[in-house]
Amino acid sequence: MGDDASRRQAVLELEHVGFRRDGTRILDDVTFTVRAGEHWALLGPNGAGKSTILAMCGAVAHPSSGIVRVMGEQLGRVELQALRRRIGHVNPRHPxxxxxxxxxxxxxxxxxxxxxxxxxxxxxxxxxxxxxxxxxxxxxxxxxxxxxxxxxxxxxxxxxxxxxxxxPQLLLLDEPSTGLDVAAREQLLETVDDLERTHPSLASVLVTHHLEELPATTTHALLLSHGRIVASGPVEDVVTSEHVTRAFEHPIRVTRDDGRWAARAVRGPRAA
Structure with missing residues (x-):
């Protein structure tokens, strides 16, 4: 992964990003890079900061500290409307x-x-x-x-x-499986998986808090808790029982079968 990944164009870069709202810290020291052809998942419990990061990825929100570059353009130094036109955004709550x-x-x-x-x-x-x-x-x-x-x-x-x-060079998917039954969810995820073939240089960032909603083509993951990174990198290194347990602050067993993930709570002695 090393040399080949380093040669691919950086589509999205966050460097030591922090964000505060009304004096409350939402994000703290978030750093990661998304390159062309990579498919990232932002994972974590409700309130972890996933939506705030996605807003920065879409050039909708600015960091309180740190640097965000989208397709090489630094937020705060670029005309936002022109930049947003180069980003594809999928929001199931389309108004x-x-x-x-x-x-x-x-x-x-x-x-x-x-x-x-x-x-x-x-x-x-x-x-x-x-x-x-x-x-x-x-x-x-x-x-x-x-x-x-x-x-x-x-x-x-x-x-x-x-x-x-x-x-677009960058596709953002904001909980795209929201409101779908199992069959519709699977059909949608097959559609997302097919983008690897039809748009091989496209980078994507998908937000969810359900491991079952991760496309099989996910290459990387960022796991958040309380606005801080728990783990970041190749998906197989990040989406583990240990890391997911830390992020969700509950004992979770993660399994993967045929490229898809599942999560189950670890049953304690009283639940047995």
Missing amino acids: LTSPRSVREVVLSGLTGSVELPPHWHPTADELALADRLIFALGLEALTGARWPTLSQGERGRALIARALAVD
Whole structure:
């Protein structure tokens, strides 16, 4: 991993990052680097600081201390709107309320807006791009389907297509399995896994606190607790029973089968 990884372009760099809100420390001395083609998971209990890190990755929040570079641009020294247009963001709580079609939702990725701007009309090339992404994500039968009629899983795949419309170098996935049943979750994770083949240089950061929601193609992980790093690096070194137990402050046994993880509480003598 060493020499090959060091030659790959750094897409995201956090150096000794701290963040405080209303005098409360949210993050403390967070350092890690995401390189092209790597797929990171941010793991930890609720309140660990995962969402704050993801906001910095998306050039939405600034650190209180330390340095954040996104695609080589340091936050605080770059025009944020231009930078955000180079980042794909998948949020299952996408705030669309109007009955837009799947094609229109995907096209909104090109405008960087929830709703399509008034008087904006896609070019023939942009329409073709949207249709290619819809096909690649297995949504061709739903091209004209309206947002309110889609299942949560169909919405998730549409949002991945929307994020890919800008041909991003960095893809952020904010708890993408939220609200999905088991079948829809597995279909979504298969879609995420396929990005390794269709977009080999794409870097991604996925936030979750459920190990079962980690895609099999996850390469690295950052495990957080109380705003500090418990472990960071290759996923097989980070997602262990010892580290997960420390982060969640509860005895947890971690297993991995066919590239997927699972976590179970260790039963104490009284629970036996």
